[in-house]
Amino acid sequence: GAVVSQHPSWVICKSGTSVKIECRSLDFQATTMFWYRQFPKKSLMLMATSNEGSKATYEQGVEKDKFLINHASLTLSTLTVTSAHPEDSSFYICSAEVRSSYEQYFGPGTRLTVT
Amino acid sequence: GQQLNQSPQSMFIQEGEDVSMNCTSSSIFNTWLWYKQDPGEGPVLLIALYKAGELTSNGRLTAQFGITRKDSFLNISASIPSDVGIYFCGGGSNYKLTFGKGTLLTVNP
Numbered sequence: 001g002a003v004v005s006q007h008p009s010w011v012i013c014k015s016g017t018s019v020k021i022e023c024r025s026l027d028f029q030a031t032t033m034f035w036y037r038q039f040p041k042k043s044l045m046l047m048a049t050s051n052e053g054s055k056a057t058y059e060q061g062v063e064k065d066k067f068l069i070n071h072a073s074l075t076l077s078t079l080t081v082t083s084a085h086p087e088d089s090s091f092y093i094c095s096a097e098v099r100s101s102y103e104q105y106f107g108p109g110t111r112l113t114v115t
Numbered sequence: 116g117q118q119l120n121q122s123p124q125s126m127f128i129q130e131g132e133d134v135s136m137n138c139t140s141s142s143i144f145n146t147w148l149w150y151k152q153d154p155g156e157g158p159v160l161l162i163a164l165y166k167a168g169e170l171t172s173n174g175r176l177t178a179q180f181g182i183t184r185k186d187s188f189l190n191i192s193a194s195i196p197s198d199v200g201i202y203f204c205g206g207g208s209n210y211k212l213t214f215g216k217g218t219l220l221t222v223n224p
Contacts, residue, residue: 006157034211043203043216044158093157102146102207106157 003027004096006107013084013114020080021110023094029074030096034104035067038091050077084114117142121204121215128194129223136218137188138204146207147180147187151200152217158203162189194222 003026013019023033033050048069049057056069066088068080077096081088091111095104121138128134138147146165150158162173164180164187171178177190187206191198201219205212 002160004157032210041219044214046211049211091155095157100210101163102212103148103160103163104205104212105160106150109155109157111155 002096002098002103002105004094004105004107006094006110008110009108010111011113013112015085015114016083018080018082019084019112020078021092021094021112023077023079023096023107025075025096025105028096028098030077030098031074031100032097033071033077034095034097035069035077035079036093036095038093038109040091044093047079081112084112086114088112089114117206117208117213119204119206119213119215121218123218124216125219125221127221127223130194130196132194134191134194134198134220135188136202136204137186138206138215139186140206140213141185142206142208143184144206144208144213145184146212147178148205148207148212149176149178149187149189150203150205152203153200161202191220194220196222196224198222
């Protein structure tokens with residue numbers, strides 16, 4: 001149980017375009033999902049907390065207009081990187097929380113490369 | 116914000132050896148979780164701890180929630196090559212997890 005999928009697994013886009021990443025909890029309902037960014041050989045940096053049916057809560061320093069998050073259902077959250085630039089290239093990982101337990105189950109990640 | 120100090124940063128061991136890593140903080144946490152991440156993949160939850168002093172095992176893995184709620188350790192016994200990866204601790208409070216910087220484990224067959 002507690003499986004989280006992410007799509008796409010990798011994407012290459014041109015500078016100035018927007019990219020949408022989907023995160024789905026496959027076998028449980030997730031009121032809360034999280035979006036992380038990870039640089040090579042670095043830890044997980046929380047970008048935002050996504051709550052179903054309400055606005056996401058962004059961490060300090062994360063531009064909410066650049067990283068749009070939508071949590072339209074209990075099994076789906078999306079992250080849209082708008083007007084992507086090369087510095088947005090990174091590994092983006094989502095997670096879904098089980099029953100407000102702090103237990104987060106992670107998706108396999110999305111490798112974004114902006115050229 | 117809250118910070119976790121995870122050590123060691125990396126370890127090189129021989130197959131069969133035991134491994135220990137830990138996380139400490141000046142902050143109190145309600146939960147401690149340990150994850151393993153393989154290259155290019157998302158972290159996988161290994162053990163979750165919810166009570167100060169709690170000692171929990173998952174196969175060859177054992178983790179403890181420190182009595183002060185400010186630290187946790189993870190032990191791996193009789194390591195095998197597939198234990199290779201990055202291990203992260205996560206401290207839970209204020210409805211989110213704070214992660215350590217990870218311990219890179221290399222196991223030589």
